[in-house]
Amino acid sequence: MNDFYDLILPREIRFRSGAANELPGLLPALSERILFIAGNHAVKSGDAATIIAILEQAGKKVILLSGVPPEPAPAEVDKLIKAGRDNQCDAVVALGGGSVIDAAKAAAALIPAEGWCQDYFTGAKKITEKGLFFVALPASAGTGAEMTSNSVLTDPETQIKQSLRSPYMVADVALVDPHYTITASPYLTACCGLDAFVQAAEAFTSTRGNSFTKPLALTALKKIAHALPAAYKNGNDMDARTEQAEGSMLTGIAFAQCGLGAIHGLAHPCGSLLSIPHGAACAILMTSVFRFNAETCPEPYAEMARALAVGNTAEDFVAFAASLAKELNIPSGMKEYGLQEEHFDFIVKNCRSGSMKSNPRYMTDEDARQILSGLMN
Numbered sequence: 001m002n003d004f005y006d007l008i009l010p011r012e013i014r015f016r017s018g019a020a021n022e023l024p025g026l027l028p029a030l031s032e033r034i035l036f037i038a039g040n041h042a043v044k045s046g047d048a049a050t051i052i053a054i055l056e057q058a059g060k061k062v063i064l065l066s067g068v069p070p071e072p073a074p075a076e077v078d079k080l081i082k083a084g085r086d087n088q089c090d091a092v093v094a095l096g097g098g099s100v101i102d103a104a105k106a107a108a109a110l111i112p113a114e115g116w117c118q119d120y121f122t123g124a125k126k127i128t129e130k131g132l133f134f135v136a137l138p139a140s141a142g143t144g145a146e147m148t149s150n151s152v153l154t155d156p157e158t159q160i161k162q163s164l165r166s167p168y169m170v171a172d173v174a175l176v177d178p179h180y181t182i183t184a185s186p187y188l189t190a191c192c193g194l195d196a197f198v199q200a201a202e203a204f205t206s207t208r209g210n211s212f213t214k215p216l217a218l219t220a221l222k223k224i225a226h227a228l229p230a231a232y233k234n235g236n237d238m239d240a241r242t243e244q245a246e247g248s249m250l251t252g253i254a255f256a257q258c259g260l261g262a263i264h265g266l267a268h269p270c271g272s273l274l275s276i277p278h279g280a281a282c283a284i285l286m287t288s289v290f291r292f293n294a295e296t297c298p299e300p301y302a303e304m305a306r307a308l309a310v311g312n313t314a315e316d317f318v319a320f321a322a323s324l325a326k327e328l329n330i331p332s333g334m335k336e337y338g339l340q341e342e343h344f345d346f347i348v349k350n351c352r353s354g355s356m357k358s359n360p361r362y363m364t365d366e367d368a369r370q371i372l373s374g375l376m377n
């Protein structure tokens with residue numbers, strides 16, 4: 001356990017059904033022109049139109065942008081920056097999944113800055129002050145992106161995902177309104193939900209965990225394990241959606257402070273190489289990596305098993321994770337995404353992120369190869 005830590009969080013976090021209706025009152029009083037970045041799904045479902053109506057009724061001019069691809073390249077963020085500059089926007093609101101919120105987060109920071117996203121992504125320029133006021137509304141539960149101070153972007157040359165990171169990038173307001181997660185399909189619910197489950201477990205076992213993050217991570221884990229199967233089976237189950245949204249939010253608060261683990265370390269290169277959605281990659285990897293970690297660090301896994309009331313041992317936790325993935329119809333391997341032995345070099349070479357460093361057990365290249373070998377089914 002680490003005794004000293006810094007906490008970087010949104011200035012205000014509102015969690016309740018209906019919280020999105022409070023959006024106009026949370027924006028700076030003098031803001032007039034809002035850059036609203038919405039995910040494609042939120043546009044199709046009509047949720048984006050609802051937010052636009054809420055803002056327009058409050059007298060705000062709304063500039064809508066959508067079409068952000070998963071883990072976008074810096075050039076995609078530049079489209080948002082350009083729209084914000086051209087329209088002289090004075091605040092940014094995002095409604096969507098992790099990639100939409102991450103892209104909006106970077107745009108809000110860089111619209112009033114000099115240069116373009118690539119300058120900051122490569123480290124040629126540094127973010128030195130707060131950008132535009134930024135409100136994040138997650139439309140999935142979830143990635144936790146509304147709580148973090150980084151944007152996961154993809155280098156178009158190498159296809160490697162890496163983060164643009166700054167304490168100035170954290171949202172001013174995170175509005176977690178479970179109502180906006182109702183339209184997620186069962187598949188999206190499963191992938192995002194298991195991403196949150198993994199994030200909770202990795203935050204709980206992180207070597208950077210502390211007295212603030214561990215209780216949050218454990219509470220989040222219990223909520224997600226309880227709510228996710230119900231939300232998957234019946235997307236209109238508002239109690240399940242609400243508990244899942246809270247679990248995801250608490251997970252985000254925790255891991256934004258203490259980092260993640262080897263599942264996220266491996267998921268990023270697997271995802272970029274094989275085009276596996278982030279949540280699916282985490283869900284497929286989780287059982288093998290939990291088992292690997294639990295071999296030498298069983299106690300936190302046994303503690304999670306006891307907290308979930310699924311047994312007393314680390315093996316009980318691993319078995320529970322495997323059964324949860326099966327219940328949510330997650331494939332047991334990456335064969336359908338085309339995983340081949342020839343991909344291992346790329347994945348192993350590019351898995352050594354910050355997440356890997358906070359994994360409770362050191363994972364050698366050979367260990368990573370063995371885990372990947374077990375996922376070729």
Ligand SMILES: [Fe+2]
Nearest residue numbers: 143195199282
């Ligand atoms: Fe994740």
